[in-house]
Amino acid sequence: MTNTLFGFAKITPKSEHHADAQNAILAIVEETRAEPGCIQFTVLADSDQGHIFLYEEWQDEAALKEHHGKPYTKAVMDNYDNWLAEPLRFETMAKLI
Template sequence: MPLLVFATLIARPGAETDLKNGLLNLIPDVRAEAACQRYELYESIEHPERFIMHELWDDEAGLLAHSQMPHMKTFGEKAKEWLAGPANLTRVAL
């Protein structure tokens, strides 16, 4: 069953550009994952420190595999410097 995910990420003050660039650089690798149907980045107009990833995965297993990908682990290490806290995930079954 397809799984829709909204991941909200909030940058630390002063790290907005670094987080945005890190997310933009991540997109091609994630879109190449077998289970990825959609992976889009949005930036809040009202809150420029807030970013939302709109994701669509084939299923729960695909999302789990995504979290274990080398590019996600590398991003996670870099993002520790940029993020104000952990990503907030909203998952929706389709």
């Protein structure tokens, strides 16, 4: 087993805030990818339901925790209180082999 941590997020913005949420996430991609513990940070969207998805891969849980503490990450998360139609769904998984 490795320490690599995988994160999967499902973000469901209110229709009137979809562009705000998407643009906020896209604005932090470069900074996030430059973090020492970030292996992968990919933003995806479904074509018809209005969801935004994140696929993240981190060196370990400490790296993910550090990412969540960054001011740019916190700024996006703070806006979710007003922008989201349902709570953020974030799951982490560890690679077994």
